[in-house]
Amino acid sequence: MQLTYVYDAYCGRSYGSARTLAALSARHPRLPVEVVSGGPFTGARRVPVREFGQVQGADARITELTGVPFGEAYERLIADGSCVMDSAAAARADFRRARELGVDGYPTLLAVDGGGRTTVLATGHATARRLEAGLAALHSPR
Structure with missing residues (x-):
């Protein structure tokens, strides 16, 4: 078995989940992890961050849930609102694997x-x- 982690460089939830994935990997060092870059901010969704509207509130919730802070420079960039999030440019990867996996x-x-x-x-x-509970359920007899 392996884990496949599909993330996006511009996704706040992906950023916030990094510590949890690192902790899980540390507890299961022999469990391979494939990292796949998804692409939520491509095509018509490649727009200035101000058009998403909920980013600052979502980031605050991510910090509340995970304890992972967002930096001051990032906060200024989001507050400015003109930054265009472009998953393809950030990842320089083929997103076909994420689509094959059905990840959205x-x-x-x-x-x-x-x-x-x-x-x-x-x-x-x-x-x-x-x-951990999900992994344990996969290993338990059915």
């Missing part, structure tokens, strides 16, 4: 078994406890 929410953590069967462990914020 970020971040997403998947467990992929040796036969290629995929189980969603989390989309968006998840605690380490929730991820």
Whole structure:
């Protein structure tokens, strides 16, 4: 089995989930992790951040849930509102893998078994406890 972590460089939830994923990986050092860059901010969604409206409120909630702070320079950039988030430019990757996996929410953590069967462990914020429970359920007899 491996974990597949689908994230986006501009996604606040992806940023906030980094510590949780690091903690999970530390507890399972032999469990491989594939990191796939998704692409929520491409095409018609490649617009100035002010057009999303909820970013500052969402970031505050992410900090509340995860304890991960957003820096002052980032806060100024978001408050200015003119920054255009462009997932393709940030990732320079082919987003086909994320689409093949059916991922449209970020971040997403998947467990992929040796036969290629995929189980969603989390989309968006998840605690380490929730991820551990998901992994344990996959290993328990059915």
